[in-house]
Amino acid sequence: MSLLVVGSVALDSIYTPFGETADALGGSAVYFSVAGSLLNPVKVVGVIGQDYPVKELEQLAARGIDWSGVERATGESFRWKGKYSYDLQSRETLETRLGVFATFDPKLPESHRDAEYVFLGNIDPELQLGVLSQMRAPKLIACDTMNYWIQGKRPQLMELLARVDILMVNDTEARELSGDWNIHRAARWILARGPKRVVIKQGEHGALLMEPDRTFYVPAFPLEEVFDPTGAGDAFAGGFMGYLARSRQTSPDSMRRAMVYGSTMGSFAVAGFGVKGFDAIDLGDVLARVQMFADFTHVPLAERIE
Ligand code: AMP
Numbered sequence: 407m408s409l410l411v412v413g414s415v416a417l418d419s420i421y422t423p424f425g426e427t428a429d430a431l432g433g434s435a436v437y438f439s440v441a442g443s444l445l446n447p448v449k450v451v452g453v454i455g456q457d458y459p460v461k462e463l464e465q466l467a468a469r470g471i472d473w474s475g476v477e478r479a480t481g482e483s484f485r486w487k488g489k490y491s492y493d494l495q496s497r498e499t500l501e502t503r504l505g506v507f508a509t510f511d512p513k514l515p516e517s518h519r520d521a522e523y524v525f526l527g528n529i530d531p532e533l534q535l536g537v538l539s540q541m542r543a544p545k546l547i548a549c550d551t552m553n554y555w556i557q558g559k560r561p562q563l564m565e566l567l568a569r570v571d572i573l574m575v576n577d578t579e580a581r582e583l584s585g586d587w588n589i590h591r592a593a594r595w596i597l598a599r600g601p602k603r604v605v606i607k608q609g610e611h612g613a614l615l616m617e618p619d620r621t622f623y624v625p626a627f628p629l630e631e632v633f634d635p636t637g638a639g640d641a642f643a644g645g646f647m648g649y650l651a652r653s654r655q656t657s658p659d660s661m662r663r664a665m666v667y668g669s670t671m672g673s674f675a676v677a678g679f680g681v682k683g684f685d686a687i688d689l690g691d692v693l694a695r696v697q698m699f700a701d702f703t704h705v706p707l708a709e710r711i712e
Contacts, residue, residue: 413527
């Protein structure tokens with residue numbers, strides 16, 4: 407099944423208490439595709455400038471990532487600089503340089519318009535709507551957004567919500583979008599605006615899947631070493647959508663399994679700087695970690711209370 411992601415292809419400079427990187431491969435589409443391609447080939451739509459290390463992207467193509475939909479524009483690539491607090495709980499954006507991303511207007515190559523599984527990474531909701539208008543018959547559409555669009559492009563975002571199957575956001579974004587501090591009520595508010603499902607990511611506290619009639623929760627994988635939380639949410643989305651595309655499913659139970667694949671990919675993302683956490687990971691490692699999730703979340707209920 408074909409899986410498409412539209413999002414940022416960035417050069418990230420990240421500072422954590424454990425070290426720093428400069429101009430490392432990053433961006434929502436990169437994290438998504440590096441994680442998702444462990445399960446299903448991924449086609450990427452994005453934009454890079456003339457300064458982007460194209461060779462590094464091409465090396466990743468061997469994992470099953472198709473970069474042919476990434477436009478090469480004249481100018482500087484999108485750059486993002488962020489710094490984490492000592493406990494990695496909060497992050498400050500030091501700099502965002504949009505470069506060629508400022509005038510990005512995604513044009514899907516003919517070969518990408520038939521994709522069945524689509525993830526609209528965090529870009530202007532007008533552009534996300536523009537991508538949807540170029541697609542033929544997507545089977546499942548998920549999207550992300552951020553505070554900037556929630557504040558600045560609310561009407562367009564609401565129009566988008568009515569057209570997607572799943573909104574995947576973090577808890578702060580869900581609160582801001584709904585105006586409600588309680589994430590369960592916030593998710594309910596979002597469900598009433600169109601999406602059939604809402605996924606709310608809560609970092610080290612796991613992720614919630616809310617559907618109209620039931621709720622599912624997946625913890626984060628218990629890790630003793632965390633180096634860089636950047637991109638965990640996009641890697642989660644890559645695992646979630648990659649699993650659904652691979653299994654060719656959209657059933658309620660497959661959504662629960664997809665949550666576990668999402669959380670698994672999030673755990674690989676945070677274990678190294680940038681996308682390095684995925685360097686030595688193959689499908690066997692993913693499946694082993696998914697099995698561990700099944701084990702450590704299993705509750706062996708007694709038939710009756712003794
Ligand atoms: P996350 O940790 O899930 O928030 O994702 C971090 C990634 O988002 C980094 O790789 C950044 O390059 C990218 N990013 C940061 N700001 C933006 C933005 N305004 N638009 C698109 N991507 C962004």
